[in-house]
Amino acid sequence: MEFQDGEAEVIRAEVDGVLQRHGLERENLIPILQDIQSRLGYLPKEAMQQISEALKIPEVDVYSVGTFYNQFRLNPPGKHQIKVCMGTACHMMGGHIILESFERRLEIKEGETTSDREFSLERVACVGCCALAPVVVVDEKVEAKVSPIRVDGILLAFEIESKKSEEIEKPVEEEGRTQ
C-alpha cells in the first residue's frame, strides 16, 4: 500500500504515543493493537513492525495476534462502517437478506470497502440485541428491525447528508470566484 504524504509519520507518532501509554510487556500486546486500531482505523504493517521492535518480540507474533482476532483490520476502513449482525436470531429473522441488500446496493462483498472509501461492509457475530433482530450497526449506531427497504433508507440518509455538506461548501467556492 502506498502512503500519502505524511501518513507514515502520523502512524509512527501515533504508535509511539500508544506504546508510551501502555507498558512494554507482552501482556499489553492486545490492548496496544486495540488502541492503535481505534486511532488509525486499522493496523498498518509499519505499526506492527514498530510494536515488535518495542516489545522485543518477533514480527510474526504481532502478525499472528493481529490476524487471529476478528476485531483487527489490516486495511483502512471506509468513512462509514456498516456491520451486519449475523447472530442466530438475526440470521433467522433475515440478516442474510440484509447483508445481500447492502452488497447489492454498495456493489461490494462483505469485508470490502467501496472504491470511493465511503462505506465498508462487515459481518459481526452478534451485537447482543437479539430481541430486535435483524440488527445493523452503522457507525456505532444500532439500527433495529432492519428491512431491505430500510437499507435503502440508511444509505439515502448518507447521500443526503453528503449532498448537504457539498452545498454548504459550494457557495464559499463561488464567493471566492467572484472576488
Place this chain on the structure above:
Amino acid sequence: MSATGTIIQAYESLKKAAVIKVEALKQKPLVLVGTATCGRAAGALNVLQTFRDEISCRNLDVEVKEVGCIGHCYAEPVVIIAKPGFPALCYGSVDEGMAGRLVTDFLINDDPCYEFAMAALEPNDQFPTFADFPRGVYEKKIILADCGLIDPEDIDHYIAHDGYAALAKALSMGPAEVLEEIKNSKLRGRGGAGFPTGLKWEACRNASGDQKYVICNADEGDPGAFMDRAILESNPHQVLEGLIIAAYTVGAEQGYIYVRAEYPLAVTRIRTALEQARERHLLGESILGSNFNFDIKIFQGSGAFVCGEETALIASIEGFAGVPNHRPPYPAHAGLHSKPTVINNVKTLSYVPHIIRNGSDWFKSIGTPDSPGTAVFALAGKVVSTGLAEVLMGTTLRTLVYDVGNGIKEDKPFKAVQIGGPSGGCLPESALDLPIDFDSLQQAGAMMGSGGLVVLDEDDCMVEIARFFLDFTQKESCGKCTFCRLGTKQMLDILTEITEGRGKPEDIDLLWELAEDIKAGSLCGLGKTAPNPVLTTIRYFRHEYEAHIQEGRCPALMCKELISYAIIPEKCSKLCNVCIGSCPVEAIYTRDDMLKAIYLDKCVKCNSCMVACPPQYKAVVKVSPPIVERGGSQDEQLSNHNN
C-alpha cells in the same frame, strides 16, 4: 472480633449515606429510561433527550436517570415513572411523542396515562403489576431483580438495595466459611457446562502459590445470548461484588474482567463501577478496613468466540492468540501466568452475593435438587415477547415459550427451539415438556450453553440452521485440532451442498460419522460441541434433510436455491402496485391484464414483495422445488412448471 466490627461499621456508614441519597430521590418524581444497548437500538436515547428537554423547558422538579434493561426487550424503549402519590409505572414502546405526552399529562397534570402503561412495579389498587401477567408468575428474578430499576452508574443505588452487604458479611465470616457456604449451595457454573463453582474455588484455594488470580468471563460470544451484556450494563456492581468475594475466598489479589469488545457500553459502565468501588474502599487496599487487598482490571476481548474457553481466554490475556491448551492442568492449579486461577461466568458471580446474603439453604430451596437456583434465558426468534427471562431451574420449555414468551408470532405452529447456541441443539415439539436443567438438556442432545433460546416456527429450515451454526464454528475454530479445523469445514461443505439442492443420499450418514469424529478428536469445548446442532437436527428432523436431498425441496421455504417467488394471479389485484415499488431490482412487472408477475431471472429473492403485499391479497408466494429457471417471466414458467 474488633476487625469484624470495623468491617460491619464501615459498611453500615456506606449504606446509611446511600439510603439517605436514594430516599431523597423518592421525594420528587423520578423518570427512569432504559438505555442498555437494546434500548438504544430501539431509540431510547431520543426518548431520554425528549424527557430532558421537556422537563427543563417547563422548569419541572423531576429527576431523569438512565438505567439498564428490565428484560422486556420486545417493548423497548422502556420508561419507568415514579411519582409520589402514584404507583411506579412502567411504559413500553415509548417514542418521542409519547414521552412529551407523559410529561404534560402525568408529570404536570396527574393523569398517569394508564392506556400506555405496561404494568406497575409494586402491588397497588390502581393498576396490575408484572406479577399479574403469566410472565411475571413464572419468572423468579434473583440476578436480574435490580436490572433496569437501579442506576448502573451510581454505586449508592446498588448499596441502598443491600449491595455489598454480602461482601461485608463474607469478610467477617472468613474465607473457609465462605467456601463452605458456596459449596453447600451447589451453585453450578452458568457458562454452559455446569461445573460446581464451590469445587473450582476449593481447588484454587488449596493450590500452592503466592500469587492467585480470579477472572470474570464476560466474553459472551454465543450468537443469540445477551444476558451477560444486559447484567453488566444494568447492574455491574453485582458482578464486581461476586468477583471480590471469589478473590477473598481463594486468596487472590488481582482480578480481571474479560469483556467482549463488541460491548462498548458494558465496558464503560464497568469502568465507572470500578472507580466508584475504589472510592468507597470496596476495591483496592484494605477493603472495608480489613486486611484484604484486591483490585480488578478490564481486559477487552477482540472478537474470538473460542476465547470463551478458559485456557484460550488466559492465552488471550497473556497477549497471545486465543488458542486453547490441554487440560489438566486445570486453571485452578495453573492458569494465568501459570498461577492458580478461578474463571467464572458473569451470571455465576452474580449469584454469589445473593447466596452469601441469604444463605446456601435458601438457594438450594429454589430450582431442582441437582441444579439449584434460576436459569436466565435470552428469548429471541419467532416468539412474541422477546427479551430476558429468569425462571426456576426445572421450568419446562412450554412454559418458557408460551407463558413467559407469550407464544409464537402470528400464532404459527411451533417447530423447534434452538437452545445453547453453537454448542447446543434444536429440540422439537416433543421436548416442550422437558424440565430444563443442566442434565436434562444434555440428555436431549443439547446443552444449557449460555442460555440463548431461539424459537423457530414452520418458516425456519432446520438444515439451514445447522448450516448456519457450522458456518459459525468453522469460522471460529482456532485451527489447533485437525478434526475441528478440517472436519467442521467438511461438514459445512456438505450442508451447503444440501441446502443448495446438490445433496447426495449418503450425505446424512457421512455427516453423522464426521460429527462423532470431531467430538472425539477435539481438545476444547468448541470442537467437542460443534457438531451438536447437526446431530440434533438429524435426530429430530431427518425428514427435512431427506426432502432437500431426494426431492430438491425445502419444506420451510427458506433455502434460497430451492425456492422461487411467484404471484398468484387469482389473488393479485389490478389496483395495487405495492410490490413493484418494493422490489429493489425491478423484477416485478405489470402484465397485459394489469396483474403483476415476476421475472424469475431478475429476482434476487429478497422477500420484499412478500412483506409489501397487503394482507387482504397475500398474492406473493414461495414455491419449492423452484420453478425451473430459464429466464423469462413467471407466467411462462408457471405454465411450464405445471405441464
